[in-house]
Amino acid sequence: MIHRTDxxxxxxxxxxxxxxxxxxxxxxxxxxxxxxxxxxxxxMKDRYPNGKAVTIKGGINRAKDLSSRRQLMQYLIDVELDLLENQFYNPITKTILEKEAEKSREGVIDENTPFIKALELALESKVMDGEAKKDIKNKIPHIEKAARNIKYKGAVVADMPISSISRKLIRLVLDEIGNNKGDRWTANNFNRYRTDLRTIFIELNELEAMESNPMDGIRKRKGIKKQRETLTSEDRKRVDNHLRENHYTFWRFARIFFHSGCRERELLGVTIENVNLKERWFKVMVKKDKESRWDKKAIEPGAYNLWKEVIAEADKLLLENRNNPNLSKSCVPGGKPGNLLFIFSEALKPMFRGGPIRQEQICRRWNNYVKRQLGITADFYSLKHSRTSEDINSEVRKAIRIATKKAARKNGHTSTKMVEQIYDTQSKDRLLKIKTKSKAHFAPEA
Incomplete structure (x- = not known):
């Protein structure tokens, strides 16, 4: 079951x-x-106590061959998921939740505001990155469930005044969340909840709803750091061939991501105005450590033709609407302001939107197209780790070449051959280790 913030x-x-x-x-x-x-x-609980069953056909069955039906099916899946996830479409009321229609905060937080209500209001008033706020908001139902299971001096913790919430009670709530989640509860999960609760309580302190932060004294838990699994060269070939043949736009996005040096969310936020194909760069909004900044990224040779292709698609959209007097690069057809031409939108194609699609769509595609269909267990972000390792290996090779030349000159040789074969007794082992870890391209040639 997928829960939305509305x-x-x-x-x-x-x-x-x-x-x-x-x-x-x-x-x-x-x-x-x-x-x-x-x-x-x-x-709509009274009318649909068990929810409303939704069926989508969308003309799929008019197609008379398997290939066409598959394409239509995939298109409808992508569109419906985008409507549900990003535009908060409600198939019961047939409406899309407009940002302007979202309810504003009601009431003022004070020391008597109930615990869970105080968390919700403080989070709403907190100025922070939208994705980070959404992540914390998704944790509150789990906090509430745990807090309602705990009674302290005859009172349900969830309904106790925020000023009476102590470190002891927060620790009990965290432990109860762990009991509810069972084996899925890890040290990392504990630490994330701890960090997010601390963020909310700092806001509550500033609003003078409580005098101290009950998170003080609750220590982080030490977990086992797992080394991120990366794709082998052979796996990358399989992924490359499979995606290119069956899911072209996702293949294109994956290749561009591999060469981009940025996060999924940053790449999804790129608009046509952020790309300079002639000078071979694009810029992304980097949000880190509570700060945001624009960062330029190079369009590398390995991804240039793909960038050229997707920008051509974006330019075509602009050209098709050239006669619209209200249309610009920052407007949708019809003149509605604030919508931008995102390079990777629905179906990972250029489209006018009020905001980027969510990065969860990339994870979902990877799970469906790669993990399930190919049996590969590494996640999508491992592509960035693979590329980082390649860059480091490349720099190590350069350093070895420079050091070998210096050693040759020092020993009076005109070439590096004697150093490599005679003097440098570890040369073969060193190069062997580098070669076994090197992945020079997304899908290396056989």
Whole structure:
């Protein structure tokens, strides 16, 4: 079940036939292809106590061949997920939640505000990155569930005044969250909740709802640091071939990401105005340590043609709407201000939007297209780690070449051959170690 910050939730999407991606049987064309899920709106609980069943066909069954049906099915999946995740579409009311219509904060926080309500109001008033705030907001239901399971001196902790919340009670709440989550509760999970609660309590201190921060004295837990799994050269070849053949726009995005040196969210935020193809650079908004800054990134030779292709698609969108007097690079057709032409939007193609798509869409595609279909366990972000390792290995090779030349001159040799073969007894072992870890391209040639 996927929970949204507007209180609504929906089930995972189900596809019929379930083997729509792999079937080769013409008999499957006789079946009714569709997408189904259940949507829950708490404000419509009386009318739909068990949620509303949603079915999407969207003309899929008009296609008479498997290839066309698959393309339509994938397109409808991507569009529906974007509507649900990014535009907060409500299939019951047939509405999209406009940012301007979001409810503003009601009431003022004081020392008598109930614990959970105080957390919600303090988070709402906190000025911080939208994604970080959304991440904390998603934790509050788990905090509330735990706090309602705990009674202290006859009172339910969730309803106790915020000023009476002590370090002891917070520790009890954290432990109860762990009990609820079971084996999924790790030291890292504990530390994330600890950090996010500290952020909210700092805000509550500033608002004078409480005098001290109950998180003081709750120490971080030490966990086992796992080395991030990266793709082998062979795995990258398989991924490259599979995505290029079956999911082209995701393949293009993955290759550009590999050469970009930035995070998924940063790349998804790139608009046409942020790209200078002629000078071969693009800029991203980097949000780190509570600060934001613009950072220029090089368009590397390995990704240049793909950038050229996607920018051509974006320019085509502008050209198609050239007769619209209200249209510019920062307007959608029709003149609605504030919408930008994002390079990687729905289906990872250029599109006018009020904001970028969520990075969860990249993880979902990777899970569906790579992990499930190819049996690969490394995550999408491992591509960045692989590239970083390659860059370091490249610099190590350069350093070895420079050091070898210096050693040759010192020993009176005109070439490095004697140093490599005679004097440098560790040369072969050193180069062997570097070669075994080197991955020079996204999909190295055989």
């Amino acid at each position: 209180g609504c939730r929906y089930s995972e999407l189900n596809f019929f036939p379930s083997n729509w991606k792999t079937t080769t049987s013409s008999s499957s064309l006789k079946k009714i292809w569709r997408i189904e899920y259940t949507f829950y709106d708490p404000s």
